[in-house]
Amino acid sequence: MGAVKTKRMPRAVREQQMLDAAVRIFGQRGYMAASMDEIAELAGVSKPLVYLYLNSKEDLFTACIRREAKALVEAVRAGVRPDLPSDRQLWEGLGAFFAHTARNPDAWAVLHLQARTHGEPFAAEVAAMREEIVAFVTQLILTGAREAHHDPDLPEREVAGLAEALVGAAESLAAWANATPGITARQAAATMMNFAWAGLGDLIAGQPWAPPEEEQTGAQAG
């Protein structure tokens, strides 16, 4: 693939390479300190080509945010089997979320830190992704409440608040997990599941949420 240098490679492929490099540099250096020179060099292209394809540092950053937001939402959705009970769905969704953010720490730094710390247009991009995830979690809680056949006393407003709380907790925990050596994605997902499903009351009483047995033997990886 990486042939002659820049020739013969479809534009779409080359653009992805530029975005790969940009996510890495933005995530590690921060938006302000990131240089277009360094991004072009890491992508193995000339700086004018980056500008030709992606127009400006702002547009390049926006393209990174959009791509990574889409990838994160897709990873979470793909991780969830909608035929399972809602606690299993939440467990799988959290597992997929923490696995994705652990595998793509630069992308997560771009979404969680950089995109929110450099002004409105970027923050709005992330807000759109966040709303999608909040809507997903809201549905999950509503479905779970319906499953419980309990005519559960959970007004829609309350559910909206719970979904906001859950997403905020997961974001905070992902940032902590990525910054704390030795915390695996699975541990972070388990902590989050304990917190969100069992609650501190049960946890403190020694009654954590238990992951399904089939999985306990199987996937130990982080």
Next chain:
Amino acid sequence: MGAVKTKRMPRAVREQQMLDAAVRIFGQRGYMAASMDEIAELAGVSKPLVYLYLNSKEDLFTACIRREAKALVEAVRAGVRPDLPSDRQLWEGLGAFFAHTARNPDAWAVLHLQARTHGEPFAAEVAAMREEIVAFVTQLILTGAREAHHDPDLPEREVAGLAEALVGAAESLAAWANATPGITARQAAATMMNFAWAGLGDLIAGQPWAPPEEEQTGAQAG
């Protein structure tokens, strides 16, 4: 000191007035759009006096963050009576947190949004406050676990993660509550307590955390 037209008011008092005005303008307009002219006008002083006292827009913003971070931490600490059981302490702490953020929406916008969206030095100020709150919550969970006399299987790492999750959830919920008409501070605190203490599992099964009875009759206010 503050010669000419601004005589006779101690510098400390006048500085607080400037900070009051600055928090309002920064919180409502955003850091970038906020103008020093508008801040001076709202404070009822001349712009040169603002610069004389607080040096620059950056320094003024930093002073706002420090003052509001300190006020928030103090409000939470003051709301908690350390002799109560840990679920009551958490309830009171959350009540104090949401009451403070609801009463001071501009200050909360400065801390939660503005300070984190305009670069490192400001973000570091907020990170310090956040660490203090996380440490406070960590202690609360540890104490609760000890109270339960259960030799609870909650390693320190897990507790650190739980505290991060709880703080992230509360931050997210406070932003949502302030942006959602008709959500009172008490409702937000109850949602958060349900989420964090009872957990979604119990909630969905129709078993929310119940606030202590004495309070249900008393404080209904938001």
